Amino acid sequence: MGSAPATVGEIRRAQRADGPAAVLGIGTANPPTCVAQDDYPDYYFRVTNSEHLTDLKAKLTRIYYWNKRAHNELHIISGKKSGIKQRFMHLNEELLAANPDFTDRALPSLDARVDIASAAVPELAASAAAKAIAEWGRPATEITHLIFSTYSGARAPSADRRLASLLGLSPTVSRTMLNLHGCYGGGRSLQLAKELAENNRGARVLVACSEITLIAFYGPEGGCPDNILGQALFGDGAGAVIIGADPVSPVERPLFEMAFASQTTIPETEDAISMEITKGGMEYHISNQVPRLLGSNVERCLIDAFDALGVSAKWNDLFWAIHPGGRAILDHIEGVLGLDDGKLAASRHVLSQFGNMSGTTVIFVLDELRRRRAAKQEGKAPEEWGVVMAFGPGITIETMVLHAPGSLEGN
Numbered sequence: 092m093g094s095a096p097a098t099v100g101e102i103r104r105a106q107r108a109d110g111p112a113a114v115l116g117i118g119t120a121n122p123p124t125c126v127a128q129d130d131y132p133d134y135y136f137r138v139t140n141s142e143h144l145t146d147l148k149a150k151l152t153r154i155y156y157w158n159k160r161a162h163n164e165l166h167i168i169s170g171k172k173s174g175i176k177q178r179f180m181h182l183n184e185e186l187l188a189a190n191p192d193f194t195d196r197a198l199p200s201l202d203a204r205v206d207i208a209s210a211a212v213p214e215l216a217a218s219a220a221a222k223a224i225a226e227w228g229r230p231a232t233e234i235t236h237l238i239f240s241t242y243s244g245a246r247a248p249s250a251d252r253r254l255a256s257l258l259g260l261s262p263t264v265s266r267t268m269l270n271l272h273g274c275y276g277g278g279r280s281l282q283l284a285k286e287l288a289e290n291n292r293g294a295r296v297l298v299a300c301s302e303i304t305l306i307a308f309y310g311p312e313g314g315c316p317d318n319i320l321g322q323a324l325f326g327d328g329a330g331a332v333i334i335g336a337d338p339v340s341p342v343e344r345p346l347f348e349m350a351f352a353s354q355t356t357i358p359e360t361e362d363a364i365s366m367e368i369t370k371g372g373m374e375y376h377i378s379n380q381v382p383r384l385l386g387s388n389v390e391r392c393l394i395d396a397f398d399a400l401g402v403s404a405k406w407n408d409l410f411w412a413i414h415p416g417g418r419a420i421l422d423h424i425e426g427v428l429g430l431d432d433g434k435l436a437a438s439r440h441v442l443s444q445f446g447n448m449s450g451t452t453v454i455f456v457l458d459e460l461r462r463r464r465a466a467k468q469e470g471k472a473p474e475e476w477g478v479v480m481a482f483g484p485g486i487t488i489e490t491m492v493l494h495a496p497g498s499l500e501g502n
């Protein structure tokens with residue numbers, strides 16, 4: 092006890108990181124079953140014994156395709172309207188045959204769904220996390236915090252506890268579970284990870300998002316257009332990110348620095364997107380006004396974010412990682428911001444290859460974006476500043492401003 096006691100201010104400064112939080116590794120994973128969008132209406136109505144509901148099948152098909160007349164013929168351009176070519180799902184015909192109640196949301200199937208999800212959700216997250224940890228380059232035991240987000244569970248101890256075991260994390264890892272955040276779960280997790288990394292010197296935070304639609308899968312029903320929309324859009328996947336400040340060179344390489352983060356709730360939109368766990372699985376509602384509501388609110392969030400940073404930004408000079416909740420959402424945002432063609436290419440690519448994987452999707456977009464930026468480095472310099480945006484029930488908008496350090500080569 093030789094030296095004089097430190098002041099609270101000095102202790103606080105010593106506890107906090109010097110630099111901004113940064114993304115140090117990203118990993119993604121999907122279940123093995125891949126369904127082509129073209130095949131899905133036939134598949135879905137067959138496995139749910141609903142082939143007689145021809146009007147609902149026609150509606151699902153209308154969400155999928157533009158109907159274009161060419162040379163007086165009805166010429167259908169595949170997958171164009173939804174912007175989705177394929178999706179992955181944990182639920183397969185074998186699992187459905189073993190659980191026929193899943194097709195009828197009036198039947199009490201929640202227990203069986205939760206049983207399956209409790210194993211599958213953390214396992215899928217572990218596959219994604221193993222890739223993120225490998226890229227990060229340090230042992231899993233050096234992870235200090237874990238944030239897990241999913242809408243697919245309803246049990247404690249939860250998927251975060253199971254993931255920590257699967258990865259062999261330290262028993263002192265500090266765990267946080269986010270449930271039912273839906274499509275803004277990824278954005279929220281990244282923001283919390285930034286706070287943890289910047290306020291705890293040496294912290295290394297694992298963010299894991301894992302979603303399987305099995306919890307919300309049931310057969311078509313008249314008067315329930317949300318289900319048809321869900322069947323057109325959603326898919327399964329897991330994404331993981333390692334976040335930490337003051338990277339230790341040469342092992343840790345920052346992919347993106349997290350410069351600013353905010354959350355905004357759009358007033359009077361509580362009923363626009365909702366999710367609820369019931370005895371028959373998760374029910375959800377998604378208003379057809381969501382694309383318009385987001386379109387008229389995102390620019391304000393962006394202006395506020397860049398004003399807070401004191402950085403003047405032209406939207407077309409930024410890189411973009413927008414949650415592709417649906418093709419119409421990307422179209423509205425592109426339109427109101429006047430973005431050039433290709434600015435949302437990473438989001439559109441992920442939507443096309445995986446569908447909307449709810450909170451996980453934005454991690455896939457970040458992964459795709461860094462791949463595209465690394466490929467681009469041979470030509471013109473990539474953009475220095477960028478934005479992550481995610482949306483979900485509330486309506487909640489998560490905004491994060493990223494800065495790309497000049498060390499993206501070889502990713």
Ligand SMILES: CCCCCCCCCCCCCCCCCC(=O)SCCNC(=O)CCNC(=O)[C@H](O)C(C)(C)COP(=O)(O)OP(=O)(O)OC[C@H]1O[C@@H](n2cnc3c(N)ncnc32)[C@H](O)[C@@H]1OP(=O)(O)O
Nearest residue numbers: 173178273274304307316321377378379381416417418419
């Ligand atoms: C292989 C995987 C298996 C998956 C199994 C799935 C299981 C479900 C799992 C669900 C999990 C739920 C999690 C919920 C999380 C919420 C978080 C979010 O991202 S929030 C989600 C964020 N995502 C969004 O909000 C989706 C954004 N929307 C879009 O991207 C587009 O509107 C579109 C692509 C759906 C259609 O293209 P667009 O150019 O608009 O085309 P048109 O104007 O020509 O209309 C065609 C038909 O579509 C209809 N319809 C439209 N909207 C809705 C609606 N909301 N509602 C109902 N119907 C809707 C419209 O009425 C018309 O029908 P009809 O009149 O002919 O009968």
